[in-house]
Amino acid sequence: MTRFEPIVTQRLVLRPLEACDRTRLIELANNWRVAKNLSQMPYPYTAASADDWLGKQDALWAGGKCVNVAITLEGQFIGGAGVSVRDHGDWELGYWVGEPYWNRGYASEAAAALRDHAFDSLKLGFVVAGHFSDNHASGRVLSKLGFRYTKESQRYCLALGKEVRCLDMVMDRVRWLEVRGLREPAAAHR
Numbered sequence: 809m810t811r812f813e814p815i816v817t818q819r820l821v822l823r824p825l826e827a828c829d830r831t832r833l834i835e836l837a838n839n840w841r842v843a844k845n846l847s848q849m850p851y852p853y854t855a856a857s858a859d860d861w862l863g864k865q866d867a868l869w870a871g872g873k874c875v876n877v878a879i880t881l882e883g884q885f886i887g888g889a890g891v892s893v894r895d896h897g898d899w900e901l902g903y904w905v906g907e908p909y910w911n912r913g914y915a916s917e918a919a920a921a922l923r924d925h926a927f928d929s930l931k932l933g934f935v936v937a938g939h940f941s942d943n944h945a946s947g948r949v950l951s952k953l954g955f956r957y958t959k960e961s962q963r964y965c966l967a968l969g970k971e972v973r974c975l976d977m978v979m980d981r982v983r984w985l986e987v988r989g990l991r992e993p994a995a996a997h998r
């Protein structure tokens with residue numbers, strides 16, 4: 809099933825997850841430093857975890873409540889990202905990049921493209937995001953994208969097996985137009 813057209817950025821291609829991602833997915837996702845920062849990533853991340861995740865992609869796409877992508881660099885899987893409906897009904901942006909690829913701007917590039925997809929193609933009014941309070945790199949990514957902090961919450965982390973303090977963020981369409989330079993910042997109207 810073709811799920812969506814790949815999203816091409818300056819250096820990356822974001823495309824549907826495929827069976828060919830399996831080996832790299834297991835290799836990169838089976839990392840405590842990745843799993844402990846995500847709410848739903850199992851740890852250890854086994855072949856069965858990958859098969860489960862890859863095997864549900866068609867059904868998830870058909871359900872119309874998520875866009876999950878493989879982040880690829882020169883044809884190789886380097887991480888995953890998605891926008892999907894959470895249990896409270898809001899669309900949430902999430903992402904992870906394999907540790908060998910950290911601090912090269914890949915998460916920012918992929919997440920910015922998905923943010924734009926969420927507003928441009930999915931026509932969402934707002935998108936939420938959040939990060940565990942000690943995950944400063946992710947806070948930096950989301951701030952650079954234009955997300956703003958809203959509140960704190962407790963969120964269950966599957967890998968840690970407990971609730972973790974989470975900093976919640978949001979971006980609405982007006983803010984998105986501002987950061988894209990398509991609308992004057994609100995302060996400029998005063």
Ligand SMILES: CC(C)(COP(=O)(O)OP(=O)(O)OC[C@H]1O[C@@H](n2cnc3c(N)ncnc32)[C@H](O)[C@@H]1OP(=O)(O)O)[C@@H](O)C(=O)NCCC(=O)NCCS
Nearest residue numbers: 842845904905910911912913914915916939944945946948
């Ligand atoms: C968080 C994560 C996605 C960042 O990926 P990345 O590709 O390294 O991100 P980028 O290179 O685009 O940007 C990282 C930014 O954080 C900054 N950063 C990195 N480590 C930092 C730290 N310890 N404290 C503060 N800032 C930090 C970098 O300098 C960079 O900011 P800059 O562009 O202003 O220099 C990656 O570390 C990861 O996958 N972590 C595990 C999973 C995860 O945390 N996912 C997000 C869940 S909310």
